[in-house]
Amino acid sequence: MVIKVDALPPCSHPLRIPATFISQRRFNPSPMQRLTASERLPGGITVYYAMGGEEMETSFSFMELIDRRINSLDLLENPKKYQYDEDSGSLILKP
Numbered sequence: 001m002v003i004k005v006d007a008l009p010p011c012s013h014p015l016r017i018p019a020t021f022i023s024q025r026r027f028n029p030s031p032m033q034r035l036t037a038s039e040r041l042p043g044g045i046t047v048y049y050a051m052g053g054e055e056m057e058t059s060f061s062f063m064e065l066i067d068r069r070i071n072s073l074d075l076l077e078n079p080k081k082y083q084y085d086e087d088s089g090s091l092i093l094k095p
Contacts, residue, residue, distance in 0.1 A: 032083035032092070038076050045075055047091070049084050058084065060091065 033049040033056075044061040065072050070091055075082060083094050 032085050034094070035079040035082045035084060038079035040076055045072060047075070047079060047082070047084060051086065056086075058086075058089075065091075 033051055035047050035049050036055065037048040039046045039048075041059065044059055045065065046057050046059045048055055048057045050056070060068075060070075062072060065075065068091060070082075070093075075091075081094055082091060084091050
């Protein structure tokens, strides 16, 4: 997980994270959505995931996938091995 420094609330010591920030993240995590399918497009890949009983979709260009170090062929053949975070737009290989 990457935390941007300017996204943190101000605190008296730069190396200490305020308890309010920690409690917000603990009880309000950004859930990762498991991919259900993927489909090849001329310029990239569309991935499908279930959210709230609906099937949602988002697309990634091949350059985006290369920049994120995602194997496009593996994503097409094994989409259920990946997760998508709608808030940050990140696509990761499931641990």
